[in-house]
Amino acid sequence: MDSIRGHEGQAAALYFSNFATMVKDEALANAFDENGRQRRPPPDPVNTCLSLAYSMLTHECVASLRTARLEPSIGALHVSRPGRPALALDLMEPFRPLISDSLTISAFNRGELRDGHFHQTAAGCMFTDAGRKAFFGIYGRRMSEEVTHPVFGYRLSYRRMLILHARMIAAWFNREIPSLSFLTTR
Numbered sequence: 001m002d003s004i005r006g007h008e009g010q011a012a013a014l015y016f017s018n019f020a021t022m023v024k025d026e027a028l029a030n031a032f033d034e035n036g037r038q039r040r041p042p043p044d045p046v047n048t049c050l051s052l053a054y055s056m057l058t059h060e061c062v063a064s065l066r067t068a069r070l071e072p073s074i075g076a077l078h079v080s081r082p083g084r085p086a087l088a089l090d091l092m093e094p095f096r097p098l099i100s101d102s103l104t105i106s107a108f109n110r111g112e113l114r115d116g117h118f119h120q121t122a123a124g125c126m127f128t129d130a131g132r133k134a135f136f137g138i139y140g141r142r143m144s145e146e147v148t149h150p151v152f153g154y155r156l157s158y159r160r161m162l163i164l165h166a167r168m169i170a171a172w173f174n175r176e177i178p179s180l181s182f183l184t185t186r
Contacts, residue, residue, distance in 0.1 A: 012037070019101075020046070024109045041124025046104060048118060048125045049135065053100035054092075056139055060162055061088035061095075068166035070173075091165060099158055103142045112138055151181050 016037040020029040023046060031044035042048040062072045062085050075086025077093070107113040117131025127135060143159045156164065171177045 022105045022109075028108055041126075044125050045113065045118045046108065048127060049104045049107065049113060050100060052127065052135060053103055053139065054096065057092055057095060057100050058085060058088055060143065060159065061085070061091045061166070064162040064166040065091060065169075067163050068170040070166060070170050087169075091162065091169070095158070095162065099142055103138060107135070107138050 019037070020033040023029040023032065028044070028046055032046040035043045035047060037050070038047050039051050042051045065072045065085075065088055070087060072085040072088040073082075075088075075090045078084070078086040078089040113131065113134055117128055117134055119126050119128050119131075144157050146155045146157050147161070148155050149161065149164070168177065168180060172180050
C-alpha cells in the first residue's frame with residue numbers, strides 16, 4: 001500500500017507541476033506555478049477554486065454513498081481515519097479531473113471567475129461573496145451537465161453518475177456484479 005501512495009504522490013506532483021499551463025491568464029498561472037498545489041490555506045485563486053471544488057465533490061460523493069447505503073468513512077484506497085470519508089475519496093478519484101479540475105480551468109479561461117471574485121489576506125486567498133456565488137453557479141451547471149457513460153452508453157448528469165458508481169460499489173460488495181468498471185477518461 002505504501003508504494004501505491006508513493007506512486008500516487010509522484011503522479012500528483014507531476015500533474016500539478018503542469019497544471020498552470022492550462023490556465024490562459026498569465027498572472028493566475030504564474031501564481032499557481034509559484035505556489036504549487038496548496039490546500040490549507042490556499043494561497044492563490046486557482047488553489048482556492050480547486051480546494052472548494054474538491055470539498056464540494058467530496059460532499060457529493062458522501063451523499064451518493066449514503067444513497068447507496070454505504071458507509072463513506074470505510075475506504076479501500078484511502079486510509080480510514082476518524083472524520084475522514086475514505087470511501088468517498090475513493091469514489092471521487094476518477095471524477096476529480098472531469099469535474100473539479102476542468103471546472104476550475106474552464107471557469108478562469110472563460111472569465112467566469114476573475115480578480116473581483118477573490119480576496120487576498122495574510123491567511124491566504126478566499127472567495128468574495130460574489131466569487132462564491134459565481135462558483136456555486138458554475139459548480140451546479142457542471143454537476144447537472146449530461147455526459148454519455150463510457151461503459152453503459154446512456155446519458156446522465158455527473159451527479160447521477162456519482163450515484164450510479166456508488167450503487168455499483170454496493171452491488172460489488174454484495175456480489176451482485178463480478179467486477180467494478182469505473183469511468184475512465186480519454
